[in-house]
Amino acid sequence: MSRRLGVLISGRGSNLQALIRAIQEGRLDATIAVVISNIADAPGLALAQAAGIETVTISHKGWPSRADFDREVAGALTAHQVDLVCLAGFMRLVGQPLLEAFPNRILNIHPSLLPSFPGIEPQRQALDHGVKVSGVTVHLVTADLDAGPIILQRPVPVVDGDTPVTLAARILEEEHRAYPEAVRLVLEGGWRIEGRRFVALRTTA
Numbered sequence: 001m002s003r004r005l006g007v008l009i010s011g012r013g014s015n016l017q018a019l020i021r022a023i024q025e026g027r028l029d030a031t032i033a034v035v036i037s038n039i040a041d042a043p044g045l046a047l048a049q050a051a052g053i054e055t056v057t058i059s060h061k062g063w064p065s066r067a068d069f070d071r072e073v074a075g076a077l078t079a080h081q082v083d084l085v086c087l088a089g090f091m092r093l094v095g096q097p098l099l100e101a102f103p104n105r106i107l108n109i110h111p112s113l114l115p116s117f118p119g120i121e122p123q124r125q126a127l128d129h130g131v132k133v134s135g136v137t138v139h140l141v142t143a144d145l146d147a148g149p150i151i152l153q154r155p156v157p158v159v160d161g162d163t164p165v166t167l168a169a170r171i172l173e174e175e176h177r178a179y180p181e182a183v184r185l186v187l188e189g190g191w192r193i194e195g196r197r198f199v200a201l202r203t204t205a
């Protein structure tokens with residue numbers, strides 16, 4: 001049975017689009033049950049609607065506490081009977097109410113080889129540090145920022161003359177391949193967490 005994804009976005013939605021395409025092309029056996037944005041005019045919402053996917057906007061502003069926002073998001077995901085949550089450029093910290101509602105069932109994609117360059121502007125951080133290789137990480141989300149067990153990583157070269165914009169574009173191409181693969185790996189099941197390690201039953205290679 002096709003599993004139900006909830007995708008959380010804040011902006012452009014190109015990783016959302018990559019998931020939609022992977023499903024349409026039969027590379028990922030899943031259904032996107034709902035796309036939730038904390039930003040009302042996030043361009044990714046229109047991408048979802050064009051694909052016939054239900055969308056919900058839940059602003060992060062105006063709640064008594066961050067936990068209330070998290071509870072609202074968790075409630076919307078649960079109402080749509082979501083099995084797995086994919087953060088796709090969702091620029092909010094995930095708090096306990098959401099983590100408890102979906103234990104080890106929230107994925108994030110980050111444009112660096114974690115634990116290098118967590119947080120904001122990872123491509124600029126990579127250039128500032130002078131690394132020759134950066135890349136993509138897909139990981140399980142925990143209470144610590146960009147620090148959960150790593151599901152999959154892909155290297156991307158840094159070349160002379162790169163700017164944050166050119167490096168981000170090269171990494172993004174790899175993100176669009178990596179995220180559907182990581183989601184497929186998680187949905188296949190048979191994996192376990194050993195300490196910090198995500199141990200898959202078999203590899204995607």
Ligand code: GAR
Pocket residue numbers: 009011012013014015016044088089090109110111119172175
């Ligand atoms: C992507 O590069 C994603 O990895 C990054 O934001 C971009 C969203 O693009 N996420 C983070 O930096 C999370 N810490 P998109 O909206 O086109 O998918």
